Amino acid sequence: MKIQEKIPDQTNDIEQLSPVLKKLRQDVEAFKVPDGYFDSLSPRIIDRIQEQENRSFSKRFVLSFRKPLVWAPSIASVVVAVFLIFVIPAKKVSTLQVFDEWTEINMAYDASYAEEAVFSESITIDKELANSDINITESLTPSHKEPTADEIKAYLKEHETETDILNEY
Amino acid sequence: MPEYSDIELVELFRNDDKKHYAFNLLVRKYREKVYYFVRRMVIDHDDSDDVVQNIFIKVWNNLESFREDSKLFTWLYRIAVNESLSFLKSKQLRSYLSLSSPEAMMVKSLRDDPYFDGQEIQKRLREAIIRLPKKQQLVFNMRYYDDLSYDEMSEILGTSVGALKASYHFAVKKIEDFVTSN
Numbered sequence: 001m002k003i004q005e006k007i008p009d010q011t012n013d014i015e016q017l018s019p020v021l022k023k024l025r026q027d028v029e030a031f032k033v034p035d036g037y038f039d040s041l042s043p044r045i046i047d048r049i050q051e052q053e054n055r056s057f058s059k060r061f062v063l064s065f066r067k068p069l070v071w072a073p074s075i076a077s078v079v080v081a082v083f084l085i086f087v088i089p090a091k092k093v094s095t096l097q098v099f100d101e102w103t104e105i106n107m108a109y110d111a112s113y114a115e116e117a118v119f120s121e122s123i124t125i126d127k128e129l130a131n132s133d134i135n136i137t138e139s140l141t142p143s144h145k146e147p148t149a150d151e152i153k154a155y156l157k158e159h160e161t162e163t164d165i166l167n168e169y
Numbered sequence: 170m171p172e173y174s175d176i177e178l179v180e181l182f183r184n185d186d187k188k189h190y191a192f193n194l195l196v197r198k199y200r201e202k203v204y205y206f207v208r209r210m211v212i213d214h215d216d217s218d219d220v221v222q223n224i225f226i227k228v229w230n231n232l233e234s235f236r237e238d239s240k241l242f243t244w245l246y247r248i249a250v251n252e253s254l255s256f257l258k259s260k261q262l263r264s265y266l267s268l269s270s271p272e273a274m275m276v277k278s279l280r281d282d283p284y285f286d287g288q289e290i291q292k293r294l295r296e297a298i299i300r301l302p303k304k305q306q307l308v309f310n311m312r313y314y315d316d317l318s319y320d321e322m323s324e325i326l327g328t329s330v331g332a333l334k335a336s337y338h339f340a341v342k343k344i345e346d347f348v349t350s351n
Contacts, residue, residue: 017341030287042196045225
């Protein structure tokens with residue numbers, strides 16, 4: 001006869017199996033828990049779940065950056081953006097002329113800056129004249145002789161002007 | 170607080186807006202049963218607390234895919250059994266480094282336990298249970314303390330009813346011998 005067949009039906013087996021253990025069976029649990037343990041259990045589990053979800057999100061984020069296909073285009077676009085924002089405008093500033101619209105604005109309140117700008121402009125004009133065919137010295141020097149006193153008198157007489165007026169000076 | 174059936178709780182959990190609420194209700198419904206089952210297996214309160222939290226985290230992670238061809242309680246109990254056994258196994262591995270056996274450590278933990286409120290004979294009974302093989306411990310605790318039927322135990326443990334009856338029979342006899350020996 002197998003041992004399973006000897007074992008009584010499951011309904012009240014402890015009474016038949018062991019009256020001693022039947023007596024020891026208690027209604028009150030002998031294991032105790034700290035005060036408020038069960039009330040705090042659910043929030044603590046929820047906290048751990050959220051922590052776990054946050055960790056798995058950041059882990060996914062970090063793992064995604066281990067793939068060059070993800071981070072390489074990002075880094076390339078950052079480099080291009082830095083080049084466009086900082087490097088190209090910086091080059092433009094170095095080729096700016098001294099006398100531009102900003103200089104004009106500055107001249108309104110900074111006389112020294114204005115003088116510098118005018119000086120710079122005159123140098124530019126001098127250079128341009130030097131390279132051109134115009135002879136500035138010739139154009140400024142009078143080509144005719146100084147009139148004599150007789151010539152002046154004759155001119156005034158011709159235009160009916162009192163010659164005595166000249167003697168007053 | 171409204172009393173929901175297990176099926177209603179699972180349906181509520183599958184609704185994203187009520188997921189936390191449903192989970193809270195589920196924890197409230199089963200926390201004592203799960204805790205005391207684990208506590209009888211691992212003895213120490215702090216260890217039990219860790220195991221219980223792990224059980225409910227597993228429930229959170231897997232409840233959405235829970236198939237309703239088994240009862241929620243049976244499923245929960247199966248997780249509790251697996252988690253408790255895993256914990257005891259890891260404790261056994263750790264005990265290789267120390268001089269005392271895991272059973273001896275658990276008996277010591279029981280004797281020093283500030284959260285054990287029973288007579289000396291009750292301690293002796295628990296000590297006898299600790300000394301049983303793990304499978305017999307499980308069967309004895311489920312039947313003696315939790316009043317589970319052999320059919321329910323069979324579904325949880327995946328063992329035949331006959332084998333469970335035999336395990337229980339041997340467990341009862343060993344415990345009785347230990348308790349009455351002194």
